[in-house]
Amino acid sequence: MGYEYLILAGLIMLFSWLVSSKLKSKFELYSKLQLQNGMSGREIAEKMLADNGIRDVRVISTSGQLTDHYNPADKTVNLSEAVYNHRNAAAAAVAAHECGHAVQHAIGYEWLTMRSALVPIVSVASNYVQWILLAGILMIRTFPQLLLVGIVIFAATTLFTIITLPVEYDASNRALAWLENKRMLTQQEQAGAKDALKWAARTYVVAAIGSIATLLYYISIYSGSRRN
Numbered sequence: 001m002g003y004e005y006l007i008l009a010g011l012i013m014l015f016s017w018l019v020s021s022k023l024k025s026k027f028e029l030y031s032k033l034q035l036q037n038g039m040s041g042r043e044i045a046e047k048m049l050a051d052n053g054i055r056d057v058r059v060i061s062t063s064g065q066l067t068d069h070y071n072p073a074d075k076t077v078n079l080s081e082a083v084y085n086h087r088n089a090a091a092a093a094v095a096a097h098e099c100g101h102a103v104q105h106a107i108g109y110e111w112l113t114m115r116s117a118l119v120p121i122v123s124v125a126s127n128y129v130q131w132i133l134l135a136g137i138l139m140i141r142t143f144p145q146l147l148l149v150g151i152v153i154f155a156a157t158t159l160f161t162i163i164t165l166p167v168e169y170d171a172s173n174r175a176l177a178w179l180e181n182k183r184m185l186t187q188q189e190q191a192g193a194k195d196a197l198k199w200a201a202r203t204y205v206v207a208a209i210g211s212i213a214t215l216l217y218y219i220s221i222y223s224g225s226r227r228n
Contacts, residue, residue: 008217012210019206023199030090030192031082037184041083041091048099048178049077057102059095061085068094070101072116077102089185093193096179097200100171111166122160129153133218140225147222151215158215161208168204172197 039047045059059077061084062068068080077098083091104112129150136147176194179185185193 008213009210012206012213016203016206016210019199019202023196023203026196026199027090030093030196031086031088033089033189033192035087035089035092035189036186038087039092039184040085040087041079041095042085044092044184045077045079045095045099047182047184048096048175049102051178051182052099052103052106054102054106057106059084068098070098070105072101072105072112075102075105089189089192090196092179092185092189093175093196094200096175096184096193097171097197100174100178101167103174104167104171109167109170111163111170115160115163115167118156118160118163122157125153125157129157137221140221144222144225147218147225151218151222154215154218158208158211161204161211164204165201165208168201172201 042059042061049055049057049059057075057077059079061081062078063081065080065082067078068083069078070076071078077095079095079098083094101112103109132146132153133150136144136150139146176190176197179193180190
């Protein structure tokens with residue numbers, strides 16, 4: 001199982017790199033597709049919020065690349081500088097997607113609620129779970145319960161990656177529907193936005209697959225120790 005897992009892990013890492021590279025190239029491509037409406041990412045976000053009757057969410061700029069996110073704790077749509085200020089199809093796609101999360105929060109979208117509830121657990125678990133799992137493997141013959149504890153904790157992080165999938169896909173669907181219904185983009189710009197968000201969503205799919213495979217690996221180690 002060890003060699004099989006290493007091969008599987010290698011394939012997942014390779015696939016993750018390929019998807020990430022493709023995503024980067026797509027955003028570079030659609031960053032060159034300037035919007036005919038002349039609106040910036042900030043303006044796109046503010047209009048989508050207003051059209052959905054959301055008045056208590058602020059759109060702010062955050063440093064870094066690919067740092068765009070919605071924070072339900074302080075109700076802010078955080079857009080990276082490239083998205084906040086720029087006026088292209090990629091910026092429009094990202095801005096609308098993050099506002100899709102704000103819409104989810106406003107209507108009480110159940111998958112977002114579940115993911116938000118797991119955030120504190122996952123934040124703590126991610127700091128310790130790998131050490132617990134490593135110690136559990138080293139002490140598998142004398143204290144197998146430690147590995148089981150690590151598996152339970154890691155299962156919570158895996159559940160988080162799985163729940164993230166419908167949250168992200170739904171946010172993208174809301175974004176694309178709004179962009180199309182409000183005729184915010186030309187046909188070419190809309191196609192670019194859809195393609196960019198499609199590849200962004202695939203990064204979450206890869207993360208979920210990798211987490212599930214890793215969880216199954218640790219479960220197999222624990223199960224094997226119980227049979228011996």
